[in-house]
Amino acid sequence: MSTGSPSILRSFSPAYTEDVAQQRALLAEIDTSCRGTLLLFFGAAVVWLLIGTVFGLTASLKLHWPNFLADTAWLTFGRVRPAHLNAVAFGFASNAALAVSLWLLCRLCRVPLMHAWVANIAGVAWNLGVAIGIAGILAGDSTGIEWLEIPGYASPLLFVSYALIAIWGVITFRFRRERRLYVSQWYLLAALFCFPWLYSVAQILLILEPVRGVVQAAVNWWFGHNVLGLWFTPIGIAAIYYFIPKVLGVPVYKYSLSLIGFWSLALFYNWNGMHHLVGGPLPAWLITVSIVASVMMTIPVVTVGLNHHFTMWGHFHKLKHSPVLRFMVFGGMSYTVTSLHGVLLSLRSVSEVTHFTHSTVAHAHTGMYAFFTMVMFGAIYYIVPRITQLAWPSARLIRIHFWASALGILLYIVPLAIGGTLQGMAMINPDVPFLAPDKYSVVTMTLPYLKVRSVSGFIILVGHLAFATSFVWIVARWLKAARHRQASPTTSHV
Amino acid sequence: MNQTRDHNMAATTGGVEDLAPADPREHIEPTEAERPLSLWFVTFLCVCFGWGGYYMQRYSADYGALSYDENAGLGGAKTNVVKQVDPYVLGRRLFESVCARCHQPDGQGVAGQYPPLVGSEWVLAPGPARLIRIVLDGLQGPITVKGVAYNNNMTPHRDALTDAQIAAVLTYLRTQKDWGHNAAPVTPEEVAAIRSKTKDRAALGAWTAAELLALPEHEPAP
Amino acid sequence: MNYAPLVFLGVFLTLASSWVGLVLAPQLQLGRQQEVKVEETSEVYPPVRPGLAQRGMEVYKANGCIYCHSQQVRPPGFGADIERNWGQRRTVARDYLHDKPVMLGTMRTGPDLTNIGVRQTSIQWHLQHLYDPQITSKGSIMPPFRFLFEKRKIGAKPSPDALALPREFAPEPGYEIVPKPEAKALVQYLLSLKANVPLPEAE
Numbered sequence: 001m002s003t004g005s006p007s008i009l010r011s012f013s014p015a016y017t018e019d020v021a022q023q024r025a026l027l028a029e030i031d032t033s034c035r036g037t038l039l040l041f042f043g044a045a046v047v048w049l050l051i052g053t054v055f056g057l058t059a060s061l062k063l064h065w066p067n068f069l070a071d072t073a074w075l076t077f078g079r080v081r082p083a084h085l086n087a088v089a090f091g092f093a094s095n096a097a098l099a100v101s102l103w104l105l106c107r108l109c110r111v112p113l114m115h116a117w118v119a120n121i122a123g124v125a126w127n128l129g130v131a132i133g134i135a136g137i138l139a140g141d142s143t144g145i146e147w148l149e150i151p152g153y154a155s156p157l158l159f160v161s162y163a164l165i166a167i168w169g170v171i172t173f174r175f176r177r178e179r180r181l182y183v184s185q186w187y188l189l190a191a192l193f194c195f196p197w198l199y200s201v202a203q204i205l206l207i208l209e210p211v212r213g214v215v216q217a218a219v220n221w222w223f224g225h226n227v228l229g230l231w232f233t234p235i236g237i238a239a240i241y242y243f244i245p246k247v248l249g250v251p252v253y254k255y256s257l258s259l260i261g262f263w264s265l266a267l268f269y270n271w272n273g274m275h276h277l278v279g280g281p282l283p284a285w286l287i288t289v290s291i292v293a294s295v296m297m298t299i300p301v302v303t304v305g306l307n308h309h310f311t312m313w314g315h316f317h318k319l320k321h322s323p324v325l326r327f328m329v330f331g332g333m334s335y336t337v338t339s340l341h342g343v344l345l346s347l348r349s350v351s352e353v354t355h356f357t358h359s360t361v362a363h364a365h366t367g368m369y370a371f372f373t374m375v376m377f378g379a380i381y382y383i384v385p386r387i388t389q390l391a392w393p394s395a396r397l398i399r400i401h402f403w404a405s406a407l408g409i410l411l412y413i414v415p416l417a418i419g420g421t422l423q424g425m426a427m428i429n430p431d432v433p434f435l436a437p438d439k440y441s442v443v444t445m446t447l448p449y450l451k452v453r454s455v456s457g458f459i460i461l462v463g464h465l466a467f468a469t470s471f472v473w474i475v476a477r478w479l480k481a482a483r484h485r486q487a488s489p490t491t492s493h494v
Numbered sequence: 495m496n497q498t499r500d501h502n503m504a505a506t507t508g509g510v511e512d513l514a515p516a517d518p519r520e521h522i523e524p525t526e527a528e529r530p531l532s533l534w535f536v537t538f539l540c541v542c543f544g545w546g547g548y549y550m551q552r553y554s555a556d557y558g559a560l561s562y563d564e565n566a567g568l569g570g571a572k573t574n575v576v577k578q579v580d581p582y583v584l585g586r587r588l589f590e591s592v593c594a595r596c597h598q599p600d601g602q603g604v605a606g607q608y609p610p611l612v613g614s615e616w617v618l619a620p621g622p623a624r625l626i627r628i629v630l631d632g633l634q635g636p637i638t639v640k641g642v643a644y645n646n647n648m649t650p651h652r653d654a655l656t657d658a659q660i661a662a663v664l665t666y667l668r669t670q671k672d673w674g675h676n677a678a679p680v681t682p683e684e685v686a687a688i689r690s691k692t693k694d695r696a697a698l699g700a701w702t703a704a705e706l707l708a709l710p711e712h713e714p715a716p
Numbered sequence: 717m718n719y720a721p722l723v724f725l726g727v728f729l730t731l732a733s734s735w736v737g738l739v740l741a742p743q744l745q746l747g748r749q750q751e752v753k754v755e756e757t758s759e760v761y762p763p764v765r766p767g768l769a770q771r772g773m774e775v776y777k778a779n780g781c782i783y784c785h786s787q788q789v790r791p792p793g794f795g796a797d798i799e800r801n802w803g804q805r806r807t808v809a810r811d812y813l814h815d816k817p818v819m820l821g822t823m824r825t826g827p828d829l830t831n832i833g834v835r836q837t838s839i840q841w842h843l844q845h846l847y848d849p850q851i852t853s854k855g856s857i858m859p860p861f862r863f864l865f866e867k868r869k870i871g872a873k874p875s876p877d878a879l880a881l882p883r884e885f886a887p888e889p890g891y892e893i894v895p896k897p898e899a900k901a902l903v904q905y906l907l908s909l910k911a912n913v914p915l916p917e918a919e
Contacts, residue, residue: 213810218742255529283746561750605882
């Protein structure tokens with residue numbers, strides 16, 4: 001039954017000596033138990049994805065068309081841009097992250113989702129918090145702290161929601177039936193454990209009882225970078241570690257690489273934060289320690305990259321047939337690219353040029369979109385048919401989604417990274433004026449790249465519309481089928 | 495219903511059953527294989543750690559709270575030195591970053607708001623006494639430039655610019671070839687002399703055109 | 717063996733280590749820094765912002781100015797911050813003692829503003845620039861902040877606050893543009909941005 005996996009399967013766990021059919025029945029039961037909660041989270045994620053994409057496109061247009069929608073206070077660039085960030089990070093990405101983590105933990109712990117109502121309340125609270133928060137940002141109540149803009153009257157909702165999920169996660173884990181820990185579980189537990197700590201420290205030391213002066217910047221970027229490094233990255237990597245071997249039916253290449261990859265990420269990633277402040281008003285040792293940690297990130301990145309790559313080795317032809325694999329491999333490769341780019345950007349000699357430029361925006365989108373979002377898309381495409389027992393209605397829509405997102409994000413990242421670097425080179429050359437409308441100046445030379453970025457935003461929006469259409473379509477079909485079953489309850493399975 | 499489902503499965507999955515609902519073809523849960531670490535990889539790890547330790551101890555100065563320069567104590571430090579620059583270049587940079595915000599990068603000013611510098615009799619006056627005063631302590635009220643009346647305020651730059659900087663930017667304005675200017679350059683000493691002579695001016699407010707016109711064009715010798 | 721507690725412990729220790737290094741250590745080193753006396757005056761640096769400037773800071777924060785403007789001067793020889801006249805010296809921790817929040821910024825779509833209160837002291841210029849950046853800075857991609865101003869019918873005589881605008885930006889005859897309190901506060905905040913007092917640690 002196993003498709004030619006060449007090496008030793010770990011079989012000291014009872015689960016593997018069970019009847020395979022029994023295992024499949026358990027997986028089906030787990031999937032069904034998750035359904036309502038996951039559809040809630042995924043539905044919210046889709047809504048936030050569309051809202052966030054529109055905000056992002058609006059912000060992008062404003063940068064080269066400053067009069068666009070300029071006369072309403074709530075749409076000014078300085079409010080739309082953080083609204084975009086929070087909608088995609090805490091709206092789309094976090095909903096997807098929570099849902100995928102829940103499902104992966106259930107599957108890997110071999111327990112169905114128990115007390116789903118806890119997770120559902122958490123989901124409602126989370127989305128309510130994000131919605132109020134973003135409305136607050138647009139109304140002018142931003143906290144002024146990057147990645148923590150959501151005003152204080154909304155953040156308690158997020159915190160309560162998160163606490164519920166974390167408690168639920170610990171309980172599920174405590175009652176797991178599978179004693180052995182698969183690599184994805186390490187990453188998921190780390191993420192679920194770290195995020196509330198990061199968030200509460202940031203809220204306390206920056207908003208409730210702000211620390212004095214520039215220490216705020218240190219806390220800000222310890223928090224901000226760790227949202228990427230200890231919340232989104234582990235969940236993305238956990239997903240890749242699950243889905244690639246799962247879809248291919250082969251084991252992960254090397255267990256020791258999994259171990260080293262995880263622990264080096266845990267050790268080094270959270271020391272990176274001060275690389276956002278190279279050249280800034282902090283003592284030299286603090287900046288240096290973050291640069292060292294950033295360069296040491298090559299260890300987990302190379303390790304995980306090798307592990308994923310060699311797991312795929314000999315199976316690359318399957319990319320032609322499997323959309324999930326396409327998203328996962330695109331995401332995995334982007335993870336390697338974004339991390340190596342990040343290593344480069346943290347060096348003082350490179351930061352001198354690239355800091356404060358659009359190339360850092362390109363870097364952020366390589367990580368959040370090309371890596372994390374694409375992995376989440378792949379996960380959603382795998383999970384939804386299993387929890388609804390329906391197939392996706394249209395292969396074409398999925399193809400449109402993948403190619404629009406992939407080509408769109410490449411068109412976003414590559415020109416902007418190049419343009420941003422050139423912008424930086426102009427900025428550190430005092431003989432290039434900052435703004436001179438008819439000459440080569442720092443501001444005017446960025447315009448073509450900013451326009452290309454807006455074009456890429458339209459392409460990405462098309463992909464997201466295709467995705468949303470698929471999602472609404474499959475949920476509609478599921479609702480119809482559910483009504484059918486209620487009317488005539490003769491079919492056996494749910 | 496089943497037939498539609500199979501058809502859809504085939505359409506969306508094209509053979510690899512990742513998008514299909516849970517069915518007999520789904521592979522069992524993923525596992526990890528055991529393989530030893532390669533020597534290349536271990537070497538790579540050692541190189542990384544070695545570099546990290548070296549960089550950390552070299553660029554942390556004394557780990558002090560007030561030590562901002564990572565190159566301190568290393569000899570031949572590249573930071574904390576502003577390269578010496580040709581005064582004309584310095585003047586052009588200052589013009590672009592300071593003056594151009596009002597007088598515009600082309601020096602033509604904004605109609606009715608900020609007077610032009612190109613061809614301005616105030617800029618090209620044989621002696622720079624009035625011009626230096628304008629830059630040091632600002633200008634307010636009505637002024638006629640090239641026959642056109644203006645009435646605005648110019649920012650004082652006494653605290654913002656040094657004597658060398660003021661001399662450089664005024665020299666740039668007075669000798670700008672693209673504007674056809676060919677007046678005498680301004681030296682930092684001239685600026686310093688007027689700066690000390692007018693050191694109490696700030697309390698009296700910015701100069702007016704009338705006050706300046708009452709002064710001689712050339713600064714009398716002390 | 718149940719590895720779960722080990723994983724938890726390991727993750728806890730690694731996150732704790734960075735909390736100690738990047739949050740606690742800076743707080744211990746910099747948390748008690750004090751102002752310095754300015755030579756030959758009775759002032760301290762950095763000064764506490766007066767009330768209107770503090771309100772202006774809220775306007776700056778609410779409108780997301782940090783997403784295009786930084787407030788930090790890098791050391792000489794590292795970039796061209798000093799050569800661009802964005803400051804006479806680099807900024808250090810002491811410059812931000814009274815800021816809540818500290819808005820260092822991470823983008824320079826527009827110029828650095830650490831010393832904007834030194835290099836541009838004209839209130840009229842700031843109001844014109846905020847009303848429509850094209851007035852003072854043609855080709856700028858900064859958005860206009862017309863919503864911080866009010867268009868009013870001119871009364872018996874023009875308001876003393878009314879903006880002097882070039883013809884193509886001025887309202888139709890009989891109307892004037894007057895800054896709202898938020899605009900005036902924001903300008904006071906910008907005028908308060910100065911980091912030109914020499915500090916020994918910035919040498």
